[in-house]
Amino acid sequence: MxxxxxxxxxxxxxxxxxxxxxxxxxxxxxxxxxxxxxxxxxxxxxxxxxxxxxxxxxxxxxxxxxxxxxxxxxxxxxxxxxxxxxxxQQESFVPALARRDFNIAAGDVFEFSILPQLIEHIGQQAPGIVIKLAPVPEGELAHQLLDSGELDVVISAQPVKAMGLRNETLYEISLATLIWEREGLGKRRFPLSLYLKRPHVVIRTRQSTVVDQMLAQRGEHRHIGAVVQNFMAMPMIAARTGYICNVPSRMAPTFAKMFGLSVHEPPLDFASSPLYLSWHRRFEADPAFAWLLNQLRAMALV
Incomplete structure (x- = not known):
């Protein structure tokens, strides 16, 4: 030896x-x-x-x-x-006096539904903190960037699974159904017959969505009129065409106001989808990092 x-x-x-x-x-x-x-x-x-x-x-x-x-x-x-x-352990963190950048990898759902409130809150409580958003890395790269500290957290529909990482559900994403206001729908729940008849504008995904899975279980399907790459394009197209779009419910009121759409409950009770918060546990002792995690959790509840 x-x-x-x-x-x-x-x-x-x-x-x-x-x-x-x-x-x-x-x-x-x-x-x-x-x-x-x-x-x-x-x-x-x-x-x-x-x-x-x-x-x-x-x-x-x-x-x-x-x-x-x-x-x-x-x-x-x-x-x-x-x-x-x-x-x-002996370091202190005073948000109002801190000067620091935090790097967050996240997609459209976080960027449209949580980031605005987060930036507003941090601007009031910790004006020296800068949030920098990056695309969600694929595969092993997400683990590598969290491990190295190049990313502070990843917020994604999938947890980042690797040694040393922690994952928790930040919040559950439920859906709302939007259509142009001129349709004149007075019902809170969107009519299933119209839902199946009218074309939909949808976000590009790599796998079948909860909407299509549930419709398939019932022996039904919807008509896809357009496939886009980010959520903002969906209500813009719906406003000009009369197409239907499903968006995370947290985004729905803002999109409806911006584009003249009405907000409805989906015609069926589609399952919600978790949005995961992932980070490396070796940074948990950092008071500034712990503060960031708490701000993210708090804003997810707003």
Missing amino acids: HNVNVRTFDLNLLSVFVMLWETRSVTRASDRLALTQPAVSHALRRLRDGVGDELFVSTKGGLVPTARSEALIGPIREALEQIGRALQ
Whole structure:
């Protein structure tokens, strides 16, 4: 067994080890750490000498962890997180005096239904806080950006599942049905017969929607007149064509007022869809980050 002298071991090397594990590449690790490639290569050599193991084997597909590396990654990550929590415990966060950017990856639903209230609230309580929105990354990239801190949170219809991440339901998305006011519908619930007859303008999705799934279960289907890429286009088209559109109920009153549409309950009780809030637990000890999570939760209830 190789003995490691913890007192003389350079703990900075542990951060390099974790980054090499995550990226499986000296080049990508150097970019993420803002170090030169020779510096990262030198750190890897020191790690190998210090631990007495190759740790990573170079292959055409990138660096592959050894068994020793597999055994070390969990305890080392936990140790670094504990150090981070200990160093942050004495920090205070005063929203009114804070100067900080928060990076949030989210889609149209959040941007139209929660972000305006969030920005208004933060502008009053913490004017030095800037919210920066980014598209929701796909696949492993979401985990990587949360882990590195490049993203503070991801808000999406799907939870981001990976080691070290937490997910909670921010709120449930229910639907409202819109049509132009000149239709003269006085009923609160939209008539099913008109719903099936009139064309719909819908948002592009990768899978069948709850609307189409429920209609299919009843042996029915709706007529699609247009497919768009964001929610704002739907009421704009509905206002000009008389098409039907279904939007998250939180957006419906605003869209109706802007475009001269009437708001109705859908003809059937379509299931609501969760909107998930995802973050990395290693940032939870940061008072500013904890404050952000609480603001998001509060605005979701408005």
